Amino acid sequence: MRLYEYEAKQMLAKHGVALPKRTLARTAEEAEVGARELGGATVLKSQVLSGGRMKAGGVLFADTPDEARAAAARILALAINGQQPAGVLVEERRDIAQEYYVAVTWDARAKRPVIVFSDMGGIDIEEVAQTHPAHVSRTHFSNLRPLSDYVAKLAVARTGVTGNDLAPLTRIVLNLARIFVQYDLTLAEINPLAKLADGSFIALDSHMDMEEEARGGQRALLGELGIADADTRQARPPTPFEVEGARVDAADTRGVAGRVVEFDGNMGLVIGAGGGSLTLFDAVRSAGGRPANYCEIGGNPSVAKAAALTKLVLSKPGVERIAVMMNVVSNTRADIMARGVIKGCIDAGRDPARTIAIFRIPGSWEKEGAKILARYGVEYVNRSVSMHEAAQRAVAKMG
Helix, strand or coil, X not given: CECCHHHHHHHHHHCCCCCCCEEEECCHHHHHHHHHHHCCCEEEEECCCCCCHHHHCCEEEECCHHHHHXXXXXXXXXXXXXXXXXXXXXXXXXXXXXXXXXXXXXXXXXXEEEEEEECCCCCCHHHHXXXXXXXXXXXXXXXXXXXCHHHHHHHHHCCCCCHHHHHHHHHHHHHHHHHHHHCCEEEEEEEEEEEECCCXXXXXXXXXXXXXXXXXHHHHHHHHHCCCCCCCCCCCCCCHHHHHHHHHHHHCCCCEEEEEXXXXXXXXXXXXXXXXXHHHHHHHHHCCCCECEEEEEECCCCHHHHHHHHHHHHHCCCCCEEEEEECCCCCCEHHHHHHHHHHHXXXXXXXXXXXXXXXXXXXXXXXXXXXXXXXCCCCEECCCCCHHHXXXXXXXXXX
16 A cells, blocks of 8 residues: 555654655645745655656646745646546755665565665665665564664665764664654655755655555554544555445445455456455456456455455446455355355346356365356356366356
């Protein structure tokens, strides 16, 4: 789940990281007022959950409030990577002496968090790592033990930073690492971290991503940021389809029918596999299918929940058929899933036999589930048919 820049900066401010004076504007008029209150020259930045804002024209500079209003109007009308801005961040401009880069992310290979630091900020860190590898440090640390300033100091010093800059940079890196661990983030980045002409340091830009599974444990933080439960973010704002998927899941505590993501295909998916849902999704694509959505269902959902999710998937324009597939999920009753999916088809005004391309859900009460599906003429397969073969059969029925 990605945060907007202004939200990431709220978190930095909460933990004592210095920031430029700023205000969030939703309209061009608000941007003009904000620029007047800040005084002096300003920079205006589009608030989208996407990179490439500068190249797309989503970052503009203004010397007067009138210029800020005109710049904000241009930014608010500009879609970046298909996203309309949620607002414009108006910030004071400062004289910069040097730019740094700092990020904390998860190293899947090392199975530990890693601090990435560079004394060459403001540009793509991948480019710096390739052309100036000595200017990029990677320092792993444990997320199970208390963080010490030694780790942060080591990350900074490895790039050759010494003297009066070492201590303030160490504090900022340490705070960012603590934010990463405390809030279950997958990325906490400041780029650029600027040293000003007066020798102080401020975070000019920040990006943060949170582990999706952490939403339940981070409700207090999300409440502070004003992020609603239905606001599922995956590098873009949620679509109405995805918001409705979150509502379906929240409406019934039994089982899971979540992580609904919208795509532009014609085959609806009701899938789950205890971690293998992406495998099933990829199996459909490998077979030549065009998924209309991704979602997960499992944990013994109720008939109503399975029906509501099915009806939602079928409501998406362009969906011709659905494939209901799972891996081995022993606690999910196949008969309840069968009743729910068939009910969802009927509620959507669809013939289950013509709508369900294939039904593969190993689980308990399989025989009873098979009888229900057979009654409605739906093809049912058990665990003897592989996920990839089931996907191929479903795609073949799409013609």
